[in-house]
Amino acid sequence: MTTTLSRRPPSGDRLPAGQRPNAALDLLALPGVGRFLRWRHSRLMLQLPLLAVSVVMVAHAFWGPDLAPKNLAALLTWVHFRGLVVLALLCAGNLFCMACPFLLPRELARRLIAPRWEWPRWLRGKWLSLALFVAVLFTYELFDLWSDPWWTGVLIVAYFAAALLVDALFRRASFCKHVCPVGQFNFLGSTLSPLEVAVRDHQVCHTCSTKDCIVGRRAEAPQALDRQRPAGEAQLPIIQRGCELGLFQPRKVGNLDCTFCLDCVYACPHDNVGLLARLPAEELVAAGSRSGLGVVERRADLSAWMIVFTFAALLNAFAMISPVYALEQAIAEWTGLTVEWPILAALFAVTLLIEPALLLAAAAYTTRWLSGTGESLLAIVQRFARSLVPIGFGIWLAHYGFHFFTGLWTVIPVTQHTVWRTTGRELLGAPQWHLGGLPESVVFPLEMGFLGLGLLGSWLVAWGISRQLAAERTLGGWAPWAALHLAIFAAAVWILTQPMDMRGTFLGG
Amino acid sequence: MAMSGVSRWLILGCLVLLVACRPATSDVPGAQVDLTWDPAPPAVGQAQLLLRLRDAAGQPLAGGKVRLEGNMNHAGMKPSFGELNEVEPGSYAGTLEFTMGGDWFVLVTATFPDGTSLERKVDVAGVKAR
Numbered sequence A: 001m002t003t004t005l006s007r008r009p010p011s012g013d014r015l016p017a018g019q020r021p022n023a024a025l026d027l028l029a030l031p032g033v034g035r036f037l038r039w040r041h042s043r044l045m046l047q048l049p050l051l052a053v054s055v056v057m058v059a060h061a062f063w064g065p066d067l068a069p070k071n072l073a074a075l076l077t078w079v080h081f082r083g084l085v086v087l088a089l090l091c092a093g094n095l096f097c098m099a100c101p102f103l104l105p106r107e108l109a110r111r112l113i114a115p116r117w118e119w120p121r122w123l124r125g126k127w128l129s130l131a132l133f134v135a136v137l138f139t140y141e142l143f144d145l146w147s148d149p150w151w152t153g154v155l156i157v158a159y160f161a162a163a164l165l166v167d168a169l170f171r172r173a174s175f176c177k178h179v180c181p182v183g184q185f186n187f188l189g190s191t192l193s194p195l196e197v198a199v200r201d202h203q204v205c206h207t208c209s210t211k212d213c214i215v216g217r218r219a220e221a222p223q224a225l226d227r228q229r230p231a232g233e234a235q236l237p238i239i240q241r242g243c244e245l246g247l248f249q250p251r252k253v254g255n256l257d258c259t260f261c262l263d264c265v266y267a268c269p270h271d272n273v274g275l276l277a278r279l280p281a282e283e284l285v286a287a288g289s290r291s292g293l294g295v296v297e298r299r300a301d302l303s304a305w306m307i308v309f310t311f312a313a314l315l316n317a318f319a320m321i322s323p324v325y326a327l328e329q330a331i332a333e334w335t336g337l338t339v340e341w342p343i344l345a346a347l348f349a350v351t352l353l354i355e356p357a358l359l360l361a362a363a364a365y366t367t368r369w370l371s372g373t374g375e376s377l378l379a380i381v382q383r384f385a386r387s388l389v390p391i392g393f394g395i396w397l398a399h400y401g402f403h404f405f406t407g408l409w410t411v412i413p414v415t416q417h418t419v420w421r422t423t424g425r426e427l428l429g430a431p432q433w434h435l436g437g438l439p440e441s442v443v444f445p446l447e448m449g450f451l452g453l454g455l456l457g458s459w460l461v462a463w464g465i466s467r468q469l470a471a472e473r474t475l476g477g478w479a480p481w482a483a484l485h486l487a488i489f490a491a492a493v494w495i496l497t498q499p500m501d502m503r504g505t506f507l508g509g
Numbered sequence B: 001m002a003m004s005g006v007s008r009w010l011i012l013g014c015l016v017l018l019v020a021c022r023p024a025t026s027d028v029p030g031a032q033v034d035l036t037w038d039p040a041p042p043a044v045g046q047a048q049l050l051l052r053l054r055d056a057a058g059q060p061l062a063g064g065k066v067r068l069e070g071n072m073n074h075a076g077m078k079p080s081f082g083e084l085n086e087v088e089p090g091s092y093a094g095t096l097e098f099t100m101g102g103d104w105f106v107l108v109t110a111t112f113p114d115g116t117s118l119e120r121k122v123d124v125a126g127v128k129a130r
Helices: A034-036 A042-063 A070-092 A103-112 A127-142 A151-169 A173-179 A181-192 A202-206 A223-228 A265-268 A300-317 A322-335 A341-371 A377-406 A408-423 A440-469 A469-496 B007-019
Strands: A195-199 A239-240 A273-277 B031-039 B047-052 B063-072 B080-090 B089-100 B101-111 B119-129
Touching: A034 A042, A034 A273, A042 A070, A042 A103, A042 A151, A042 A239, A070 A151, A070 A181, A070 A377, A070 A408, A103 A151, A103 A440, A127 A173, A127 A181, A127 A341, A127 B047, A151 A173, A173 A181, A181 A300, A181 A377, A195 A202, A202 A408, A223 A265, A239 A469, A265 A273, A265 B080, A300 A377, A322 A341, A322 B063, A341 A377, A341 A440, A377 A408, A408 A440, A408 B089, A440 A469, B031 B119, B063 B089, B089 B101
Parallel strands: none
Antiparallel strands: A195 A273, B031 B047, B047 B089, B063 B080, B063 B101, B080 B089, B101 B119
């Protein structure tokens, strides 16, 4: 595909804002990277290496050493993958979904059998993915997945199987849109990304009659074949998919639900979709309906995801320091429990349900009082839930960034060790076990920087939302949420300044 | 069905690979490994340790060259290494640095003058964070 930027109307600067051609930096217009991404098979080229790495990880999980620090499945999943995902979201966009290896088997399966069903209506939305997200976090803590290569391998295989099964049976990107918890995590994180798949010039869309970006393109029917088919049947093979997540480019706002697959880029006959630079987090303030999503602030499932995303960031970080073990031990002694799961379940319930409910209700109540709005508490919570995403993402960044940066080079000796164990020879040299990562003295300021950016982002988003709610009393509407963000920030700083204490044995097993 | 030449070479190659993949071991059968720490339980920093090695009959395994490798039970941490000195027959002393609080394990590797060797994993749960 060649770029046709010259097709933009030259008089765009006279049009009202929102109608003008987007003048932001377009990655697809850049030499090199732009040419590669415009190539139809670029996604496959990104997916294949990740699939190869996944195969190696699965093999190592089941047949490699059962010691997590020497196993590529445990190391790459819990140290490098998580860190790279959040850093890519911060620096570029939803690159993991773009290069997602889980979708390759389903692509293969769809060449053999076409999915027949629509995703069940009662399962649509984000509730299922939210439940799976909490389940994965719970399992991670309960079974100490970080220290168990075998179960990590099972998790990876289960992920491949789930993606294959769902998308082999159900049409479009059902797995990505309704099931995948990693995908939803990435969608929320990508609201903070500096890149967005967006229309270059809305005027071009106004004149478009085919809407290929959403419906895709089918092959031309040979006349003979056309005569054989009943009227109205349009089952010709798709030669280019449109957006399988139901995002219609002209009405798409931001990165939510966008996997960066670039199908819309390839489908658009006017070459009018780009990968454009934008202001991170701005979309969190945007009001109104969005294609494929509706009105975000009225969707309880999305609001719940945003709340859990933020408080789970605190919980996941809290679980790696000493006080959590002291707390669990105290609960065990107080209740007489000798098994961990009920205690962990209670911690999850308090952290992801009770604590957010109390804090958000208090913030919403105070906002209603100070701003004079007549909205219900629930409506105010749903409005301001978006403002939690930046501080939540800041905590995930700080936490996963810590593991990634402090363990950055450990992949080298583990790979060398793997090659030695597999071949019996040191083909990559003797394992350089002295290689670790960046010192904590360097990583700590980075963590604080991520948290600070998150706090600033949350404050700015809350300000924008408060202005929409009560333009005359913006400060009053904003202050309670700013205080909540500050409290979350302070909790995160406290957690990250505690010495790390990774244990799985607090009840002696 | 007669096996083709290519198949024979493939099977031979797989067998060679299988043999090559298996690290050579000459373990001391039934060996007892007893590791004690000071402080107990160990805390972040240098910890003194005493390792007692006995064979199946309870006789000290003396004259060994003993090496320790300490790892956290989660990935992404640099391991700690320690060489131990024999302080009396079958008893070896030395230090190991714990760089973080949490659950650790120690890989004990010993080679003895008669060519036998020993490798054991010893869990060190709950290293105290400072």
